[in-house]
Amino acid sequence: MYDLAIIWDWIAFSVRWLHIITAMAWIGASFYFVALDLMLKPNPNLPDGAHGEEWEVHGGGFYHTVKYLVAPAEMPEHLTWHKWQSYSTWLSGAVLLMIIYWVGGELFLIDPTKADLSLWQAILISGGSLTIGWIAYDFLCKSKLGETPTLLMLLLFAILVAMSWGYNQIFTGRAALLHLGAFTATIMTANVFFQIMPNQRIVVNDLKEGRTPDAKYGKIAKLRSTHNNYLTLPVVFLMLSNHYPLAFATEYAWIIASLIFLTGVTIRHYFNTMHRTGKGPHWTWAVTVIIMLVIAWLSIVPSMDSYEESQARALTPYEQKFASAEGFAEAYDTVVGNCSMCHAREPVWEGLHWAPKGIFLETEADVARNAQQVFLQAGVSHAMPPPNAIQMDEADRRTLVAWYRDGL
Numbered sequence: 001m002y003d004l005a006i007i008w009d010w011i012a013f014s015v016r017w018l019h020i021i022t023a024m025a026w027i028g029a030s031f032y033f034v035a036l037d038l039m040l041k042p043n044p045n046l047p048d049g050a051h052g053e054e055w056e057v058h059g060g061g062f063y064h065t066v067k068y069l070v071a072p073a074e075m076p077e078h079l080t081w082h083k084w085q086s087y088s089t090w091l092s093g094a095v096l097l098m099i100i101y102w103v104g105g106e107l108f109l110i111d112p113t114k115a116d117l118s119l120w121q122a123i124l125i126s127g128g129s130l131t132i133g134w135i136a137y138d139f140l141c142k143s144k145l146g147e148t149p150t151l152l153m154l155l156l157f158a159i160l161v162a163m164s165w166g167y168n169q170i171f172t173g174r175a176a177l178l179h180l181g182a183f184t185a186t187i188m189t190a191n192v193f194f195q196i197m198p199n200q201r202i203v204v205n206d207l208k209e210g211r212t213p214d215a216k217y218g219k220i221a222k223l224r225s226t227h228n229n230y231l232t233l234p235v236v237f238l239m240l241s242n243h244y245p246l247a248f249a250t251e252y253a254w255i256i257a258s259l260i261f262l263t264g265v266t267i268r269h270y271f272n273t274m275h276r277t278g279k280g281p282h283w284t285w286a287v288t289v290i291i292m293l294v295i296a297w298l299s300i301v302p303s304m305d306s307y308e309e310s311q312a313r314a315l316t317p318y319e320q321k322f323a324s325a326e327g328f329a330e331a332y333d334t335v336v337g338n339c340s341m342c343h344a345r346e347p348v349w350e351g352l353h354w355a356p357k358g359i360f361l362e363t364e365a366d367v368a369r370n371a372q373q374v375f376l377q378a379g380v381s382h383a384m385p386p387p388n389a390i391q392m393d394e395a396d397r398r399t400l401v402a403w404y405r406d407g408l
Contacts, residue, residue, distance in 0.1 A: 181238030245358030
């Protein structure tokens with residue numbers, strides 16, 4: 001039974017790898033086309049309906065790209081659609097969220113100090129919020145606000161701030177930031193699936209049937225594409241945040257996440273302007289640095305239960321299962337003796353100011369809550385403790401494996 005944890009961890013690793021690969025493909029294609037669109041130059045010799053052209057050199061060859069503002073006069077024989085990158089990124093991300101935060105919800109999703117949720121309730125909030133978020137966003141885009149893009153973007157930012165605060169009230173800090181990223185990524189992929197691609201298909205069908213395409217479909221797709229352009233970088237930050245406790249394990253994690261969306265605007269504004277004019281506004285980098293300094297300042301206020309609070313609170317059913325397993329006393333002594341100098345609320349290891357990945361291994365509740373990670377990191381593998389810190393005996397590692405196996 002305990003072998004399932006190893007297999008499950010490799011499945012999660014494989015899905016994460018796929019998610020990163022497809023995300024790189026999506027982001028790369030998205031950024032390229034945004035840059036290409038902004039670098040287009042007019043030319044009086046272009047075909048009718050052409051908006052601009054761009055000459056590029058790469059890999060020893062020259063590329064000549066011509067953009068039609070609505071559509072060419074006739075349907076080309078070969079047409080490449082850019083859609084699989086977005087769909088594959090979202091689907092692999094959704095599977096990864098289910099593996100880590102749904103199946104592993106008792107450890108990574110639920111925070112009993114914030115909200116008394118059962119696993120199924122937490123999963124329902126997790127999945128439901130992503131769906132509701134898209135519906136609300138899509139409604140706003142189709143309303144009169146769609147005619148005022150700047151106001152719409154400000155309202156979208158307000159929604160993201162509200163969601164950041166809301167997630168942080170009920171989930172662990174790690175899960176809160178990850179879900180805010182998933183919330184945003186769902187909007188981005190839904191933009192491609194429900195708006196950008198359908199409107200492009202309408203234009204293609206009009207060309208095939210000899211009708212003149214309506215320019216409004218391109219405008220709709222352009223609005224959603226612009227939103228995706230400015231949301232991409234914050235999503236990448238939020239997806240990486242679970243590796244850095246300074247980002248998620250603080251009282252103001254929701255403010256940190258909100259400010260990151262502003263850095264996405266400043267950074268993309270610089271590159272978008274540079275692609276369009278050949279020179280970027282350097283003030284955007286100064287603003288970005290100031291925002292990051294504010295974020296760093298906010299991160300020094302930890303959001304965690306104290307050692308005394310962890311000892312006093314009642315164990316969750318998941319924790320109780322491992323705390324009552326045979327060999328827990330020996331396993332607890334092993335973990336405290338080998339791991340707690342780093343994985344403490346106030347680490348004593350020189351140069352270490354925060355517990356790695358925000359994982360504490362001091363109290364019985366701490367150890368029971370992180371049973372699977374202890375098993376994987378220090379039981380079946382030698383990842384922890386680091387070789388240059390403490391040499392854990394093989395007998396101690398076998399103790400951890402036996403304890404975890406009995407708790408399943």
